[in-house]
Amino acid sequence: MIDRFKVTAHNSTRVEETALRETVRRIFTACGVSQIDADTATDVLVTADLRGIDSHGVSNSLRGYVQGFHDQELNPTPQWRVVRETPGTANIDSDAGLGIMVAPRAMEIAIDKASKVGVGTVTIHNSRHLGMISYHAMMALPHDMIGMTMSSCPVNVNPTFAAEPRLGTNPIAIAAPAGTEKPFVFDAAMSVVPANRLIWALRLGQDLMPGWVADDDGTPLMHPVPPPELGDDGIPQANILPLGSTPELGSHKGYGLMAMVDILSGILSGGGYGVKPGRPTFNHYVTAYNIEAFTEVTEYKQMMDEWLVMLKNTKPSPGHERVLYAGLKEAETLADRKSNGIPLHAEVLSWFDTACQKLGVENALQNRV
DSSP: OOOGSSTTTTEEEEEEEHHHHHHHHHHHHTTTHHHHHHHHHHHHHHHHHHHHHHSSSSOOOHHHHHHHHHHTTTTSSOOOOEEEEEEEEEEEEEEOOOHHHHHHHHHHHHHHHHHSEEEEEEEEEEEOOSSSSSHHHHHHHHEEEEEEEEEOOOOOOOOTSSSSSOOOOOEEEEEOOOSOOOOOEEEEOOSSSHHHHHHHHHHHHHHHHSSSSSTTSSBBBOOOOOOBBBOTOOOOOSSBBTTTTTGGGGGHHHHHOOOOOOOOIIITTSSTTTTHHHHHSEEEEEEEGGGGGOOOOHHHHHHHHHHHHHHTTTTOOTTTOOOOOOTTTHHHHHHHHHHHHHHEEHHHHHHHHHHHHHOOOOOOOGGGG
């Protein structure tokens, strides 16, 4: 994440992980979520904050979930079910349940199938927000498997050459274990920026970067612009651009990747695509690859370590201290925040105070680091 879109010591306070977990868990249960699902949902959100993915942690996502439960757009007690299944695949009807509650169960199914037949793939339709999607991919790591996750999202991105949105930000994540090195964990929207980053820009009072959004006629804005206001649904009112921003910079690649996610997560699951009338808001895709079905695990991990070390040891360009690989910085942030607490913006702490009071739950964040 670009540094100026991060919380800093000047605009945040660090809170203890245990206190944050307990408060978030209480909020979920007060919204009618079962204890088991509340524990799972809390772990997804807090893990995002621990890894430094603040845009998809408690700061942005939780308030939207609370509002969704209040408006009855989210099912707090989804009776999800497998509607189609083979030895290596399954399709789940999420019953309007949050992806952060249902997708971990789907990945457990995928991992079990991969342990038996080598690869397990599960699609999920009639679902809702998936949170930090690498969480679900990382579930495969302890099993010596590679995990992959995709999510077909609501429409807010313009295709290349388009004057109006037709696709979602449609993120992709892949998590691959290593030996002694930190795992490779890639997690990114296939738009040039995730929608939640625009919310962060608004909260921090920062202009958007050139090439993030288009104007009303679809022309990419290649200069800094103020962040958009949020709609009644809490979503930024902006036309986000595909990864690459312009055709000259490769926006057709981001456009193609977003389309791929719509096909595998939305159309293949039966949930449909973004602009289909009546389509539920999100559809997902999770896959687990059992490494030993393809190669010896020991040899794989040795080669992964060599490859990751090679990347880390690459000579950096002027003005940069080092070369990173996906997941390395997040692993370092995890270690810091486990020890020193999780930074939350003052506005977020104020929201917790108000939300806990309205829901009648104790706010454990009163004791701050």
